[in-house]
Amino acid sequence: MQQRRNFSAKREAIYSALASTKIHPSVEWIYQKLKPTIPDLSLGTVYRNLNVLREMGLVKSVGVVDGQERFDSDMSQHPHFICTKCFRVIDVPVGRNFFDANTYGYISDECGVKIQSHNLTFYGVCNNCPK
Amino acid sequence: MQQRRNFSAKREAIYSALASTKIHPSVEWIYQKLKPTIPDLSLGTVYRNLNVLREMGLVKSVGVVDGQERFDSDMSQHPHFICTKCFRVIDVPVGRNFFDANTYGYISDECGVKIQSHNLTFYGVCNNCPK
DNA sequence: CTCCGTGCAAATACTTTGCAAAGCG
DNA sequence: CGCTTTGCAAAGTATTTGCACGGAG
Numbered sequence: 027m028q029q030r031r032n033f034s035a036k037r038e039a040i041y042s043a044l045a046s047t048k049i050h051p052s053v054e055w056i057y058q059k060l061k062p063t064i065p066d067l068s069l070g071t072v073y074r075n076l077n078v079l080r081e082m083g084l085v086k087s088v089g090v091v092d093g094q095e096r097f098d099s100d101m102s103q104h105p106h107f108i109c110t111k112c113f114r115v116i117d118v119p120v121g122r123n124f125f126d127a128n129t130y131g132y133i134s135d136e137c138g139v140k141i142q143s144h145n146l147t148f149y150g151v152c153n154n155c156p157k
Numbered sequence: 158m159q160q161r162r163n164f165s166a167k168r169e170a171i172y173s174a175l176a177s178t179k180i181h182p183s184v185e186w187i188y189q190k191l192k193p194t195i196p197d198l199s200l201g202t203v204y205r206n207l208n209v210l211r212e213m214g215l216v217k218s219v220g221v222v223d224g225q226e227r228f229d230s231d232m233s234q235h236p237h238f239i240c241t242k243c244f245r246v247i248d249v250p251v252g253r254n255f256f257d258a259n260t261y262g263y264i265s266d267e268c269g270v271k272i273q274s275h276n277l278t279f280y281g282v283c284n285n286c287p288k
Numbered sequence: 289c290t291c292c293g294t295g296c297a298a299a300t301a302c303t304t305t306g307c308a309a310a311g312c313g
Numbered sequence: 314c315g316c317t318t319t320g321c322a323a324a325g326t327a328t329t330t331g332c333a334c335g336g337a338g
Contacts, residue, residue: 034292034293034294035293036293036294037293053327053328054327066294066295067294067295068294068295068296069295069328070294070295070296070297070328070329070330071293071294071295073327073328073329074293074294074329074330075293077329089220089221090220090221090327093303093326093327094326094327095327095328107264107268107270107272109270110273116268116270118264118267118268119267119268124255130279133238133249133279134281136249136250137238137247137249137250138283138284139238139240139247139279139281139282139283139284140281140282140283140284140288141238141279141280141281142241142280142281142282143279143280143281144277144278144279144280145276145277145278145279145280146275146276146277146278147275147276147277148261148264148270148272148274148275149272149273149274149275149276150265150270150271150272150273150274151270151271151273152269152270152271153269153270153271157271165311165312165317165318165319167318167319168318184302184303185302197319197320198319198320199319199320199321200303200320201303201304201305201319201320201321201322202318202319202320204302204303204304205304205305205318205319206318208304221302224301224302224328225301225302226302226303
């Protein structure tokens with residue numbers, strides 16, 4: 027196992043669990059998912075490793091949804107849709123990127139800041155929820 | 158004072174405090190700001206009233222920044238810039254709207270959802286912070 | 289031996305809530 | 314009087330952290 031390569035068995039499992047789903051899970055969800063397989067897993071470990079993975083740039087946060095932070099292992103720049111009723115998080119496929127380096131530069135100058143990234147989220151009601 | 162019109166004195170003060178600044182304050186900031194003038198103000202009241210104001214559509218959340226929710230009384234659709242070092246929140250002026258009804262409709266169809274709003278946030282380092 | 293990773297429980301941090309008292313029309 | 318608002322403190326929820334132990338090189 028690639029130890030000394032930033033991956034412990036549990037960190038690997040946490041990353042895999044996240045990468046294996048499209049639901050953009052919360053810490054709790056990952057914990058519940060792995061607990062049966064790894065009985066001695068603790069919630070703190072999931073929190074800690076998600077933060078490590080984030081620092082390593084392997085994972086990013088979708089933001090806090092209904093009180094819990096949600097994560098994504100898809101590091102490509104893409105918007106999300108969040109259902110305000112059931113709090114489902116869905117990837118929004120985009121042909122082109124809405125914002126490129128030029129846009130960043132333009133707005134950076136405009137505001138006197140240095141933009142490094144952005145987050146685009148749409149809100150509404152998904153098709154599983156009653157209108 | 159327009160009582161029975163959804164405004165108690167404290168709610169009014171909370172709204173005014175929020176509307177009087179561009180820093181997109183947190184609950185705590187509003188509380189500290191008003192406390193000297195209104196000594197018997199309690200933190201719970203600020204929380205409660207911001208939620209009421211939000212439901213009334215007079216206020217919206219910028220999101221959770223560094224652990225605290227930040228608010229904005231400017232209900233116009235506009236992006237924000239958040240400094241990842243000092244957590245300053247700045248309005249981003251935009252000539253046109255990035256997303257109009259057509260875009261909403263297009264993406265809604267694409268994802269099988271009904272988009273009602275969106276949130277666009279840029280991240281980076283502001284000009285007050287060291288590179 | 290030395291680190292890194294971990295369980296566990298305690299500690300934080302922010303926000304919400306129950307309740308009785310107070311305010312307003 | 315009836316409904317809204319509030320202070321206060323307690324409760325709730327999510328997340329972080331201290332510490333000592335355990336495993337890998």
